[in-house]
Amino acid sequence: MQFPLVHVSWALADNTQRPACDAFLRDVFGAEAAYEILVTPETEALGLDREESLMMIGDTMVIPIAPAGRGAQAGNPLGDMLRRSAGAARWIGLALKVADLAAADAWFAGRGFRRFYDPGMEAHYFLVPRSEMLGMRLEIVKQDMPNDPRRDPAWRPAGGAGGYGPLGIEGLQAVGVSTPSLAQARALFADRLEWPDLGERELADACCAAFAMGDTVLEALEGAPGSPVACHAQDIGGICHLVFKVRDAAAAMACLRGQGLPLVGTQDTRFAVHPDAAHGRLIWLTGQTPPGYPAPGSRLGRGIVAQP
Template sequence: MTAMPVAHISWALADNAERPACDAFFQDVFGARTVFEMLETPETAGMGLDREERLMLVGETMIIPIAPAGEGVKQTSPLGNMLRRSAAPMRWIGVALKVASLAQADARLRAARFDLHYDPGMENHYFIVARHQALGMRIEVLAQDLPNDPRRDPEWRADPADNPLGIEGLQAIGLSAPSVGEARAIFGTRFGWPELGERAMIEGAAFDMGDTVLEVLTGSEGSAVATHAREIKGIYHLVFKVRDARAAAAKLRERGLDLIGDVSDRFAIAPEQAHGRLIWLTDVTPEGYPPVGSRMHEFAPA
């Protein structure tokens, strides 16, 4: 399988007035470091911007909360309407995956019977696999570099010692699904991601995406996961590996944040205190999972 490293993970905010507080939370609590901002300013007023966003690295993982702005606040804006539809607790927009050749990725995914969408003018930069084709997870496949992305440097690595929680890297992306069988058909067979085996502890299965793991979660009828798969769909959680789970938990409690889960396995800030996102932390690596760390540097210019 050709690696498709995670370029970024994004979610939507319906009101741009909420975005600064959301950004600040991830900067203060998760140590997110800004590498680029797309903001509406007097200098950019004539560019027709339809959103505002801050590209932030948590360890080596780019996260982007996005809100409609400028042209995007109009009800006629396709991007603004997509963001407003996507803005809800526990709902994410999706992931962007990096490839060396957009044409080769196009051919491979079309052969796997995916319908691909190109935004006008972006035909040489990225295409999109819509949410309904991937169990609610919008997948952007891109060949372009993200602005100011330090991961392009083969020598660059994030230092966990510089992160307030000691984050080492992104261990997994969780996805709610109606059944493991449907996920195997999409991600195992059609995307070609190797299955790492069933995981009883998450009631599902896991797939190697290239530089992180996709955890497919099913859940019993009436469970939070099953409800998510039916009513919200798509990404359910992120999992970051930390150096010392107990030390990270202690720092979060010192901030007055409520924790859920088990510090000896996985724990998270209660989603209602984390802008509606479930982000687990752990210092345990499940059997068969690859080491954490971005592989974006593999696509650096020769």
């Protein structure tokens, strides 16, 4: 089963960090807030325990989430999870869209995956835990995100001329996940999840095996012993990067340099704002499309969702 991507989420330890993180996404990537979930006296009485902004980078939803309200108290399950997940190079996970939640649950169960439901949300989504997904939490959702602009088939991100925002982003190209071995990643993504294997290639810091996840690519990265990628797989696990395709790599790099941002990587391959200046996350930009990768762009606006 191949699943359109709903969102990518990451955690912040403290809600006071969220405005600066949202501003970074707006100022650097041209992100637009589709919706903001806030703790008010009314929502806190209903048990809301976090705050988040649903940020659209092109047609990809990225959500930094911070504990708030009840979540700010030690011992709150969601707040504790966010605080555990908030370190540098850590992401929470992915949400993927299905049309029939019960059928998706049966599909995952048939492949031996554990699933969890949050109380009261059994009709909306279920979770596949990190231990099942190389450290990445997977959320399988039927519900729409609030005010998701992609629900309108006529909606297009602002930008024009084939690119969006100041960097000319065309769309999300890939999500990277660190792995102890490509064989282990292939057994999970190709064999159990049945995502098409797009082949291997060498990157500057790792060997990469790519899998078609739906409307984007999952890149599994195996690093040499002692390398940053190998250490990520051993000590953190899960998502280690995002990759956005840009219309003009030279122009995007010049834009970042013009903002005085420190960069890593190369214009000819992929480059990024150094994680120390990017709230601890690695978000690559590239002007290249590897062989076999699909053109970037969300399928949600075209009403395409996975059917078991």
